[in-house]
Amino acid sequence: MSLEPIREAFAMYYKSYSSLIFVPEIEKREFMFIDFQGTVKRHMTIKSIEELRSKLERETPLHSYYSVALYENPSAKDMSSKGIESAELLFDIDADLLEVSCRKEHDHWRCENCGRRGMWPPPEECPDCGSKRIRSFKWICPICLEAAKREAFRLMDFLSSDIGIDQEHVLIAYTGNRGYHIRVREKRAMSLDKVSRREIADLISGTDLAAVTFVESGGGVSIPRVGEGGWRGRFSNLLLSILEGNPPSWVDHKTADYLRSIPGIEEALLKGKKLHNIGSKAIRVLRKLVIKMGEEEGVKIDVEVTSDPHRFTRIPNSLHGKSGLRAVTLTPLELDSFEPLAMATGLKGRSIKVKITEPVPEFELGGSTFGPFDAGIEIRLPIDAAAFIILKDRGIPI
Ligand SMILES: [Zn+2]
């Protein structure tokens, strides 16, 4: 399949809008491009914004990234020779990691052997022919993008309450597809090593809740008291909501009833008194509740991304090769009213004819509504809608 019409539209975009492209501290960054053939070019250095802009115009990559790290020698071929000076602390929020119900409406799978299709989630093997060659087709819609936005705000709340990082040190960027990159540029955070980054990721995602461990001393058990900060405070608030009879929906009745029956739990919670002689079952149930709380209330981030200071982020206002949408830098206020499918379009130019190869749900892009389209039909579409369908592997240019 030739993506040439899409590549031409990308090229026209970079020619018309390259003045919107910018990267801070450009000469210390490593750049990475992936071209329309899928070739990855890494370890590139770029000396100035002008050079970057003309390179994007000339090379028209499908994906364009720069390192969150600042290096002494960004073009060195191996990581240890690059000489890392510091790196923004990066968080990746992706709708893929969120349980969104719309996936059942707009994501589907197809058996590569017999052609059978079905809606999300894909089976291990095809129910018709037993083949394991199952291909998934993802889509994005305002519901999953809204969920990603909510998660981005939750992350910023955690950064402020649990790590002490204010919003003024935080950069927000829509990736151009399924989510957001949140980067911390505060000095202390930028000098953190891999281990500390991992600890922060584990804390925010709720996978390491050591702070809520119960202390047994002098025959009593201490639990967090109402009014404490961080995860300890979240746990005491959770217990309080259970005692008051309005727990979150993920706490089952049996657990709630049992916790309410623990002698002295209200006093412990409100006055910081120790729990005495509550037995090992009570401690087990409390510990299980801590783990479940982490799973339910932790921010859904990609922990590996945050742990690794050598990661990349997208060049602001560059185009995403899986949607044709722009990567957009946002302030928290802008994020609040940001609607990616209406506001992150950027491709202009002549309409093109598309052959639909996979079913396309109804969707809105740049203020217009398209679809639904059945597989097999041919239709002329504006370039942004055509690119969206083609880059999501649901159609080909003809
Ligand atoms: Zn099959």
Ligand SMILES: [Zn+2]
């Ligand atoms: Zn969706």
